Amino acid sequence: MKDSTNNNTLLTKNIITRLAKYLRILKSLKSIGLIKVFSSNLGDAAGIAPTVVRKDFSILGINGNKKGGYIIDNLIKQIEGLLGIEDEYKAIIVGCGRIGKALIESEELKREHIHIIAGFDLTPSEPLNNVPIYTTDKMEEIVKKENIKIGIISVPNHAAIKVFEHMREAGIRGFLNFTSVDIKCGDKCPVGCEHKCVINQVNIGLELENLFHLVHITEKHPDLLIE
């Protein structure tokens, strides 16, 4: 990967999400028997402009052939090499209230090959759908034993930072934050840690507020275009 990519490449979350999308489409095309694909076909299937598709691939050091397009097998190999595809993605949940329990019991997540291997809470509790619920003092042991890197934070807001720090201490590096606390790490890390943590936030209140504003603007100010 190092040889074919630019050392100064700036990968973003959006590019990675798009690459994962291309990968799903490429695998479907391969299963149908296709060998080559054009950026315009991939763009159509992904709902993305072909110029963006070509730019994303050039980041991987992959250049298509104007007449022949891209070789599907090469694209799949390159993207998988970068994204680190696994058969099953393992994660833990800290905070087993209503949202935490809903996620542990989610059939949709299982279908998407996401396996919540344990829940953690302040108080001990019975397993949910065969997923054990431990007290938080067991976190380090379980995370290390199962080599888990990904964790969901679904605790009340007031506990968010403390739980984040505990999870990071235990070895978690990727966080899905369901609280409305804007947790920062890395350069902006409040405790100055050296770990490069990645934090994605799902702020349902903010998403709903954004919707109210968008609908209001669409109705009252139709001259202000929204893309």
Place this chain on the structure above:
Amino acid sequence: MKDSTNNNTLLTKNIITRLAKYLRILKSLKSIGLIKVFSSNLGDAAGIAPTVVRKDFSILGINGNKKGGYIIDNLIKQIEGLLGIEDEYKAIIVGCGRIGKALIESEELKREHIHIIAGFDLTPSEPLNNVPIYTTDKMEEIVKKENIKIGIISVPNHAAIKVFEHMREAGIRGFLNFTSVDIKCGDKCPVGCEHKCVINQVNIGLELENLFHLVHITEKHPDLLIE
């Protein structure tokens, strides 16, 4: 608003989210007694570059004074005029499974002034936290009576499109989609409707998958910078 804004302005969801963020900060500054603010102060508080702050305000037709900054009261008035601020945001939920119930019972949403006024499901059910759960055939009546524009879709994937169309028919214009179905409306609307619907998606599976990739890349390809 029309007089002070550019008719060709392209507002995006991200700009609107930032404006809502500035608004919260401006109100806090006002409550402390401040009258004026510089873009750099607002940028610091919001974690956003001052050039972006100035660009966002110029979209509203607001220009600061290099020496004096912006007048806080004017900013608040202009942003509220655009975003359509209300004391309480009302919404419905369709699909009262685990996620739907968790949202209806969420104390965090209440604290953020979001009031789920009703839930809808295929089968009748007892009220949850005083929120009535109706069968879906009551949707149009309740939505019209309460003048609701915002709805949450938390049904299984296979029911997503049908439920979306039913909600749109009932008068919902802003959708928070918790399924992993990529629902399109507007120009890409499969049934060619004229309503300008806005659809925000919360795809938890995709968010988690994205985290796995980000952590993998951060560990294995530290030369590929991620912003």
